[in-house]
Amino acid sequence: MYELVDKELVAPDIWKIKVRAPHIAKAYKPGNFVIVLPHERGERIPLTVFDTDEENIHIVFQEVGKSTKLLGKMKVGEQIQDIMGPTGHAFPSQKFGNVVLIAGGVGAATAVPLGKHLRACGNNITVILGARSKNLLLFEKELQDISEKLIITTDDGSYGVKGFVTDALREILSNEVVDLVVTIGPAVMMKAVSDITRPLKVKTLVSLNSIMVCGTGMCGACRVGYKDGTVLTCIEGPELDGHMVDWNTLLPRLSMYKEEEAISLSLLDNESR
Amino acid sequence: MPLKDRIPMPEQDPKLRITNFDEVALGYTEEQALMEASRCLQCPNPTCIQGCPVNIDIKAFIGLIQEGKFKEGYYKIKEKNNFPAMTGRVCPQEIQCEASCVLAKMGKPIAIGRLERFLADHEMYKPQQIETEKKNHIPVACVGTGPASLAAAADLAKKGYEVHLFEALHLPGGVLSYGIPEFRLPKKIVNHEIMLLSDLGVLIHTDVIIGKTYTLQQLRREFKSIFLGTGAGAPLLLRVPGENLNGIFTANEFLIRVNLMKAYRFPEFDTPIKKGKEVVVVGAGNVAMDAARTARRLGANVTVVYRRSRAEMPSRAEEVQHAEEEGIHMKLPTNPVAFHGKDGWVQSVEVVSMQLGSPDERGRRKPIPIEGSNYEIYCDQVIVAIGTTPNPILKYSTPELLLTPHGNIVVDEQYQTNIPGVFAGGDIVTGSATVIEALGAGKKAAIYIDKFIKGA
Ligand SMILES: Cc1cc2nc3c(=O)[nH]c(=O)nc-3n(C[C@H](O)[C@H](O)[C@H](O)COP(=O)(O)OP(=O)(O)OC[C@H]3O[C@@H](n4cnc5c(N)ncnc54)[C@H](O)[C@@H]3O)c2cc1C
Numbered sequence: 232m233y234e235l236v237d238k239e240l241v242a243p244d245i246w247k248i249k250v251r252a253p254h255i256a257k258a259y260k261p262g263n264f265v266i267v268l269p270h271e272r273g274e275r276i277p278l279t280v281f282d283t284d285e286e287n288i289h290i291v292f293q294e295v296g297k298s299t300k301l302l303g304k305m306k307v308g309e310q311i312q313d314i315m316g317p318t319g320h321a322f323p324s325q326k327f328g329n330v331v332l333i334a335g336g337v338g339a340a341t342a343v344p345l346g347k348h349l350r351a352c353g354n355n356i357t358v359i360l361g362a363r364s365k366n367l368l369l370f371e372k373e374l375q376d377i378s379e380k381l382i383i384t385t386d387d388g389s390y391g392v393k394g395f396v397t398d399a400l401r402e403i404l405s406n407e408v409v410d411l412v413v414t415i416g417p418a419v420m421m422k423a424v425s426d427i428t429r430p431l432k433v434k435t436l437v438s439l440n441s442i443m444v445c446g447t448g449m450c451g452a453c454r455v456g457y458k459d460g461t462v463l464t465c466i467e468g469p470e471l472d473g474h475m476v477d478w479n480t481l482l483p484r485l486s487m488y489k490e491e492e493a494i495s496l497s498l499l500d501n502e503s504r
Numbered sequence: 505m506p507l508k509d510r511i512p513m514p515e516q517d518p519k520l521r522i523t524n525f526d527e528v529a530l531g532y533t534e535e536q537a538l539m540e541a542s543r544c545l546q547c548p549n550p551t552c553i554q555g556c557p558v559n560i561d562i563k564a565f566i567g568l569i570q571e572g573k574f575k576e577g578y579y580k581i582k583e584k585n586n587f588p589a590m591t592g593r594v595c596p597q598e599i600q601c602e603a604s605c606v607l608a609k610m611g612k613p614i615a616i617g618r619l620e621r622f623l624a625d626h627e628m629y630k631p632q633q634i635e636t637e638k639k640n641h642i643p644v645a646c647v648g649t650g651p652a653s654l655a656a657a658a659d660l661a662k663k664g665y666e667v668h669l670f671e672a673l674h675l676p677g678g679v680l681s682y683g684i685p686e687f688r689l690p691k692k693i694v695n696h697e698i699m700l701l702s703d704l705g706v707l708i709h710t711d712v713i714i715g716k717t718y719t720l721q722q723l724r725r726e727f728k729s730i731f732l733g734t735g736a737g738a739p740l741l742l743r744v745p746g747e748n749l750n751g752i753f754t755a756n757e758f759l760i761r762v763n764l765m766k767a768y769r770f771p772e773f774d775t776p777i778k779k780g781k782e783v784v785v786v787g788a789g790n791v792a793m794d795a796a797r798t799a800r801r802l803g804a805n806v807t808v809v810y811r812r813s814r815a816e817m818p819s820r821a822e823e824v825q826h827a828e829e830e831g832i833h834m835k836l837p838t839n840p841v842a843f844h845g846k847d848g849w850v851q852s853v854e855v856v857s858m859q860l861g862s863p864d865e866r867g868r869r870k871p872i873p874i875e876g877s878n879y880e881i882y883c884d885q886v887i888v889a890i891g892t893t894p895n896p897i898l899k900y901s902t903p904e905l906l907l908t909p910h911g912n913i914v915v916d917e918q919y920q921t922n923i924p925g926v927f928a929g930g931d932i933v934t935g936s937a938t939v940i941e942a943l944g945a946g947k948k949a950a951i952y953i954d955k956f957i958k959g960a
Pocket residue numbers: 264274275276277278279280291292293294295296297298299300337340341439440441442443444469485486489492493496
């Protein structure tokens with residue numbers, strides 16, 4: 232059991248929570264995530280560790296389905312059934328040079344710890360932060376703090392530049408030398424970014440959001456086509472080379488349980504009515 | 505006097521049992537156990553004992569059943585095997601103890617496993633008589649909570665050690681919890697055995713990945729000795745085109761969802777599982793049979809494809825028999841060469857018929873594809889159960905640990921790895937094997953761990 236010690240709404244449907252787990256906080260390295268089982272009859276879901284302090288891990292999540300909605304409903308002082316971790320490879324501690332960090336939607340929650348880490352390793356960082364609309368924009372200040380330049384794009388033009396993160400990326404790539412692109416967000420966005428950088432041979436790391444169960448490399452739920460074979464995202468990732476990922480195997484797998492997710496959600500809505 | 509037949513095991517009717525997850529084999533009544541035990545000749549030279557990987561005194565425990573001394577019989581087994589309720593159910597008896605019974609030659613060996621199970625079921629819920637040494641407060645750690653670690657932990661706790669078990673998943677038990685289905689090994693039994701361990705003072709820490717949450721080096725600072733029983737849990741893939749299509753599962757994922765996460769009770773439990781209508785299972789070990797029978801219970805028409813013939817199927821004989829009674833089809837010898845799909849979902853398995861060539865070094869005949877025999881089996885779900893390998897997590901964080909080229913941990917005859925004080929046993933050492941072999945390894949390692957600590 233892991234106590235929820237703090238929660239804060241950071242944007243509509245998006246929560247930042249602190250959970251007591253000193254052993255995970257101590258072992259944590261940027262890039263790691265945890266597997267959370269909200270309650271005894273729950274589902275194991277992966278969530279990135281956003282930050283840590285002595286006692287707690289901090290997590291930022293968006294309410295999208297039953298598990299995340301249940302977490303969103305929990306009150307401070309209540310107990311989360313299980314949290315396993317940290318797991319996943321840590322992000323490399325390396326000076327790449329000029330790095331473009333692209334975050335879309337709730338991916339910003341993963342971009343913050345990676346950005347801090349990249350910064351600490353001496354990299355020059357340009358951040359492209361995208362959201363559908365201004366009110367869904369996350370961690371502008373945090374990402375501003377770790378970057379030389381912050382470019383904001385919104386689909387509807389309500390803030391920053393109207394358009395997609397990929398438009399901003401194209402512009403940077405045509406004017407500047409870029410040593411590494413790191414992208415975190417919806418799979419379609421990461422695919423689009425990889426498609427842009429591939430012909431230019433700019434190394435691109437993507438943070439894959441495969442569906443997971445075990446998070447320890449024993450179930451194969453998170454597998455994705457990679458190079459000539461298949462890798463398990465939970466132990467070989469979550470950061471992988473975007474040019475090697477076979478996106479045609481990832482995208483359909485993400486919607487494998489669409490029908491079941493809808494059932495869970497509608498039952499939950501009925502319960503709370 | 506003509507040799508009497510084995511007393512058949514009472515079982516749930518196949519038509520009924522494919523609609524539920526309750527145990528299939530119901531267990532002997534006292535009367536049936538006494539009748540079966542009475543067939544045992546109490547041989548002066550009981551060959552059965554060598555057939556058991558942990559050399560249970562089978563003659564003695566069956567003798568005790570004959571005298572109606574069930575409690576004594578139970579503790580006779582427990583001298584060598586801590587978990588008879590499990591092994592009585594899942595051991596491949598037909599190639600172990602029962603194969604070595606003198607009556608096997610006549611095709612009617614004593615049903616040793618069923619008798620073992622009978623005693624365990626009869627006694628395990630009663631207060632246990634366990635002799636324990638005084639607590640010595642010396643901390644030792646066991647990594648993983650499968651049978652190897654459970655057995656090591658039980659014996660170390662009895663010797664007075666302060667035993668800590670570390671498990672990556674949220675529930676202990678290893679394959680006993682996440683792999684072997686409820687209808688073969690009820691989780692009530694696994695949980696009860698684990699509770700008895702807690703009664704011995706063993707501390708269980710779940711959600712802890714050794715190599716991630718704590719490193720082995722950290723454990724070595726805190727614990728006098730460490731036992732690694734991390735199993736061989738990483739799934740092997742077929743490495744054929746289309747294997748990542750939706751609807752294609754590794755058996756591990758399928759079984760973890762259904763057993764550990766209770767997806768068969770979705771949406772009462774949150775984890776979903778796809779319920780196929782036409783399911784193809786690839787492989788023919790216990791894992792394949794468990795996956796096939798589980799899919800059947802979720803309502804599917806199931807076909808098993810395997811590249812060798814029936815004689816080579818590595819599963820327990822009883823599982824194949826049960827699977828067939830449950831209406832599972834077998835296509836042998838047949839091998840998948842590709843998966844075909846539409847809109848990201850699997851639609852068929854392309855297979856090739858095989859013929860069996862000359863025997864290899866292990867005596868198994870090598871399957872050779874028959875050219876041009878390819879055809880498609882239409883399906884909406886595939887479960888791949890072609891084996892597992894050691895999980896690499898511990899390796900990534902412990903490069904100094906000596907491994908075989910296959911990733912198994914190398915140990916000496918005392919179960920010690922190349923790192924002093926770090927021992928290992930079970931599937932992580934042998935590759936996928938059996939519950940009783942893992943239990944036996946844990947038990948023997950406990951002896952050497954005790955010697956190591958006392959000698960040091
Ligand atoms: C390594 C990793 C890190 C992640 N970090 C974050 C994070 O920091 N913040 C955040 O908001 N989200 C994160 N996610 C996504 C998060 O895991 C899903 O949003 C969550 O599982 C949805 O569960 P649900 O029951 O609420 O929704 P559901 O209704 O079950 O699913 C909604 C969508 O989430 C995805 N999903 C469902 N189940 C799983 C599962 N078991 N594992 C992974 N994805 C699933 C599916 O694509 C699905 O379409 C991360 C995913 C991965 C793989």
